[in-house]
Amino acid sequence: MHEKLPDCHFVIVGEGPLREKLANDIDTLGLRNHVHMAGLQNDIFRIYPSLDLVVSTSYSEGMPLAVLEAMGSGLPVVATNVGGLIDIVEAGYTGMLNNAGDVAGIAHNVVSLMSDGFTRREMGKAARKRVEENFDLNESVRLTSELLLMLAHAECRGESNINAADFH
Secondary structure: OOOOOOOOOEEEEOOOOOHHHHHHHHHHOOOOOOEEEEEOOOOHHHOHHHOOOEEEOOOOOOOOHHHHHHHHOOOOEEEEOOOOHHHHOOEOOOEEEEOOOOHHHHHHHHHHHHHOHHHHHHHHHHHHHHHHHHOOHHHHHHHHHHHHHHHHHHHHOOOOOOOHHHOO
16 A cells, blocks of 8 residues: 555554554554554544544454444445444445455555545545434444343343344
8 A cells, every 4th residue: 555655644543462563563664654553542533534534454343333433424444344344334335345354455445545535535425424324323322222131131031042133
């Protein structure tokens, strides 16, 4: 990506056990002036307006709040097609999806979107609309609460086998 977008900057938000290795890799590749490690952020909504897109390269994922926040902020997403990401990101409409570990495909999609401002902005608008229409926070909290209550009641009754079809 750096070869094709030499003026592009990347921001890594968050913390984790691989932070030191990642920082060393960034230094080894000579990318310290282009890859910025922002660490854990308390007010991520102040960061989203400074971004052009968000990339999520997870190998395993549930329902990633960061992707929903990014899309709700009007940003397209380049992500892996794992877990809940395939239900959130509409490939070619609100962002791009790649197989987990497809580094070349992810890089290609980032370069494509960063090189095409019109498509990137249109995907961002579609992403925001999708989150507004399909991922209401109040509804998500209600459904999560319903699931937790159902699981707690099942545990109290000694049931250890909850069928996903029971949750709606």
